[in-house]
Amino acid sequence: MTTIAVCFVCLGNICRSPSAEGVMAYQVRRAKLSERIVIDSAGTGDWHIGQPPDERAQRAAKRRGYDLSKLRGRQIASEDFARFDLLIAMDDANAAALTKACPPEYRDKIRLLMEFGARDDSRVVVDPYFGGDEGFERVLDQCEDACEGLLKALRTQLLT
Numbered sequence: 001m002t003t004i005a006v007c008f009v010c011l012g013n014i015c016r017s018p019s020a021e022g023v024m025a026y027q028v029r030r031a032k033l034s035e036r037i038v039i040d041s042a043g044t045g046d047w048h049i050g051q052p053p054d055e056r057a058q059r060a061a062k063r064r065g066y067d068l069s070k071l072r073g074r075q076i077a078s079e080d081f082a083r084f085d086l087l088i089a090m091d092d093a094n095a096a097a098l099t100k101a102c103p104p105e106y107r108d109k110i111r112l113l114m115e116f117g118a119r120d121d122s123r124v125v126v127d128p129y130f131g132g133d134e135g136f137e138r139v140l141d142q143c144e145d146a147c148e149g150l151l152k153a154l155r156t157q158l159l160t
Contacts, residue, residue, distance in 0.1 A: 004154055005038040007080055008113065009098060010090040013043030013073040016125050016139055017090060018053040020113060022066040023143040027151050036158055037151075041071070042080065044097040048073035054129065060136035064144075081106040088113045088150070091124035114142065116149030 006024065010016040021041035028037045052058070053068045061068045080087070081102050087110045089095035098110045114122050125142045128135025 001036065002158055003036050003038060004086070004157060005084045006040070006086045006088060006150070006154075007076070007084040008039075008041040008088045008090070009044060009076060009094050010041075010125075011043055011045050011094060011127065012048045012129075013041055013045075013075070014048045014051060014054045015057050015129050015136070016127065016143075017041035017043065018068050018071045018073075019057050019061060019066075019136070019139050020088070020090070020125075020143045020147065021071060022061050022068045023140065024147045024150065026066055027147050031151060031155070033151075033155070033158070037154055040084070042074050042076040044076055044094050044101075046075045049075055054136075056128070056133055056136045057139070060133065060140055064140055066140075076101065081109070085109060086111060091127070113146045113150070115146075116153060117142065117146040118149050119145045 008017040008020040018041050021039050025039045028034055051073045053071055058068045087098055089112055095110055113125055120142050128139050
């Protein structure tokens with residue numbers, strides 16, 4: 001049975017990428033594809049290794065039925081480039097950091113999350129860290145939209 005492994009990547013792995021992981025994991029479970037689609041997240045930086053997601057991200061996610069409490073920050077590792085089928089960056093800076101660290105043969109795995117969005121035409125998921133609660137709600141709006149599109153694309157891939 002074919003499986004697909006996806007890793008969402010932001011700067012510190014405490015706001016955007018764990019939010020995307022939580023949203024995608026929920027959508028994958030709801031679609032009964034947990035056996036076929038593996039979800040993880042990581043950061044390009046090392047500041048928050050082992051820490052739970054930002055409290056504001058957890059609160060916003062919980063209000064929508066997503067539980068981020070068990071997630072812990074980690075930094076992208078060299079073995080992740082071979083391990084994951086897709087490395088989904090939240091913005092251009094993280095995509096560039098991934099590309100710089102990535103062996104050439106795996107660079108085609110790096111994509112921006114918002115490439116999969118249907119309702120939101122933003123290019124990137126804006127970092128909410130230095131803003132208020134509304135930024136975390138916007139991140140979830142973007143993640144819900146783009147993860148729906150990503151799941152649709154992955155379903156197509158699993159059927160071929």
